[in-house]
Amino acid sequence: MIEFELTTEEEAMIAAAHKEAEELLRPIARYYDEHEHESPEDFIEQQWAQQRSGGGGMLSLGVGAALRIVETCWGDAGLMLVAPGSGLGGAAILMTGTQEQQQRFLKRFSEGEPKWGGMAMTESGCGSDTSAIQTTAVLDGDEWVLNGEKIFITGGQRAMDESDGLVVVWATVDKTAGRAGMKSFVVEAGTPGARIEKVENKLGIRASDTATLILDNCRIPYENILGSPEVRKVDSGQTAGFKRAMATFDATRPIIAAMALGVGRAALDFIKEALEKEGIQVRYGAPRHKLTAIERDIMDMEAGYKAAHMLMLRAVWMMGQFQPNSLEASMAKAKAGLVVTRITQKAVEMMGPLGYSRKYLLEKWMRDGKINDIFEGTGQINMLIVARRVLDYTRDQLK
Numbered sequence: 001m002i003e004f005e006l007t008t009e010e011e012a013m014i015a016a017a018h019k020e021a022e023e024l025l026r027p028i029a030r031y032y033d034e035h036e037h038e039s040p041e042d043f044i045e046q047q048w049a050q051q052r053s054g055g056g057g058m059l060s061l062g063v064g065a066a067l068r069i070v071e072t073c074w075g076d077a078g079l080m081l082v083a084p085g086s087g088l089g090g091a092a093i094l095m096t097g098t099q100e101q102q103q104r105f106l107k108r109f110s111e112g113e114p115k116w117g118g119m120a121m122t123e124s125g126c127g128s129d130t131s132a133i134q135t136t137a138v139l140d141g142d143e144w145v146l147n148g149e150k151i152f153i154t155g156g157q158r159a160m161d162e163s164d165g166l167v168v169v170w171a172t173v174d175k176t177a178g179r180a181g182m183k184s185f186v187v188e189a190g191t192p193g194a195r196i197e198k199v200e201n202k203l204g205i206r207a208s209d210t211a212t213l214i215l216d217n218c219r220i221p222y223e224n225i226l227g228s229p230e231v232r233k234v235d236s237g238q239t240a241g242f243k244r245a246m247a248t249f250d251a252t253r254p255i256i257a258a259m260a261l262g263v264g265r266a267a268l269d270f271i272k273e274a275l276e277k278e279g280i281q282v283r284y285g286a287p288r289h290k291l292t293a294i295e296r297d298i299m300d301m302e303a304g305y306k307a308a309h310m311l312m313l314r315a316v317w318m319m320g321q322f323q324p325n326s327l328e329a330s331m332a333k334a335k336a337g338l339v340v341t342r343i344t345q346k347a348v349e350m351m352g353p354l355g356y357s358r359k360y361l362l363e364k365w366m367r368d369g370k371i372n373d374i375f376e377g378t379g380q381i382n383m384l385i386v387a388r389r390v391l392d393y394t395r396d397q398l399k
Contacts, residue, residue, distance in 0.1 A: 004313050010064030017068040021075025026361075029076040032207035033364050037199060039158075040082060041086070048082040048115060061320030063313055066258040073262025074269075077368045078207030080259065085109060087155055089117025089186075091251045092168040096184050096226040096244040105166065105186060118159035118167040120150035120187075120213050121245070128381045131179040131242055135215060137171040137225075143183060144185060144225060146171055146218040147198070154375070155195050156211030159349040165189040167213065168226070170245060179242035186224040193218030204367035246326065252376050253329040254315035257336035260372035262310060264305055264340040267365045272298065290365035294350065301343045308332070308339040327389040337373030344369040 006014070024043065032040050072080040086093070086109040093105050109117065126132045135148025146169060150156075159165035166188045174181035187194050197212040227244060272282070275294065282295050291299070315332040318325035344366035348355035355362045373379045388398050 002314060002317055004063050004317060006064055006067070010067075013064065014067050014071055017071035018074065021071050025072070025075030025079050029079065029207075029361060030358070030364070032076075032079065032121075034206075036152055036201060036206040037209070040079065043079060044082060044115075046082060051109075051259035052111070063317050065320075066254060066316040069258040070262040070265065073259045074266045075262075076207065077259055077263050079206040080262075081154060082158075083220060084115040086117040086157075087254055088119035088248075089159065089166055089337055090167045091255075092119050092184055093117075093186070093226060095247045095251050098226075098228055101186075101223075101226055105351065116155050116159040116164070116165040118153050118155045118211075118385065119248070120153045120156065120167050120169045121300050122152045123149060124151055127232060128378060130245055131182060132152050133172055133182060134175070135169065135171040136175070137173050137183060137185060139173070139222070140219075141150075142222045143219045144187060144222060146187065146193070146215040150213045150217050152200070152214070152375070153211045153213055155209060156213055157199050157209040160187075160189050160194060160196050160211070160213060167194075169213075169215065182242045182245060184226040184244065184248075184327075185220060187218060187220055188224075188228065189217070191220060202371075204364070204369070204371050250324075250329045250379055251319055253333035253382070254312055254319055254325070256372055256376045257308065257312040257315065257332040260336035260340040260369060261305065261309055263365050263369040263372070264308075264343040267344045267347040267362060267369070268301055268305060270360070270362060270365075271350055276290045297346055297350070301346060304335075304339040304342060306335040310397060311335050327386060330377070330382040330385040332390075333372075333376060334379050334386065337379045337382075340369035341373050 024046075028040065028043065032038065069080065072083075081087075086106055090106055093102055097105065103107070121130055121133070123133055123135065125134060129282050133148075135146065135150060138145045138147075148171060150169060153159075153167065156167060159167050166186055169185050169187050170182060171185060172181040173183055193216045195214050197214045200210040200212075202210055275282075276296075280294065282298050283291065284299070286295075288296065289371060311328070311332040315325050315328040318328055344362070348362055351360070351362060354360065357363065377385075384398065387393070388395070391398065
């Protein structure tokens, strides 16, 4: 049975996350949006102190963890991504690595070192088709030699510029093997041959850096290839590495959905409060044909939000139970990406010129929200995955 009930401890942590979002993140959100490449050192130090005292950097699964993300992103999604932790790199290690590797890499986050983890999948010629990656990994003695370029790495600059960060890099060990050649490797900060080439200037989540990583004869230990010996094999009949990559997305997509919901609820809370100040009440019990256009819009926004919220809860609950959730993860991600885009755009529209101005954070939330429809698999790709699962079509049958 699906159970969304929270423990007393989880409820307390969610309440604490909301308080922190309101008192710490909201007041500095505008500043770091307008100073994109300026690092919020005081915020980072505070978060790192919490991590070291309470193990906050360790990747958490389940409903309580997702709802904490919602609250934090209600405060600010960009700053949420700046907080020290294992991040997407931790998700990749958790879903792809052996128990020994999970212990070796992830336990360090719970102990306060390293500070950040990133994941490098996307390339200039390889976006949604992750099986077409061109970055190579060649075994040379007891080391892997990586060559290639990875782009749009969330938190990549911090993960690689610090002495205590890491990035999980997806590369191919044999281009002729197709998906079977796709493997994941841990590249730690300070590794010779790994450097940050540039940091993007972005539309939203501007407090978080998004980087390009160059791998130029980058040598890492053999043990830094993630997975069991079976996963490490190069065999045209085996696609274990590719499947592990997709399993990583099954873990991260519900988290992105939770981020989207935090931003969406911030906009929804704001517009409802603004309407109430003007004496406009939403008549929930009235027949729809008697409602004003604004009332119908608010109800549609709330209905979309609640639907996305339930899909997200289902996906993260299954993830926390270690149940296969590929369909549910893609449904949650696709729905939340659409919902946050619609809610934030409609909220800006309702406020008119004030919504478009920088007087309020509303226009920022519209910019921040859109990325949730794009990264970790675009909305279109996730809908394609849902269609394949529902219709029982293969990749070749439905493209």
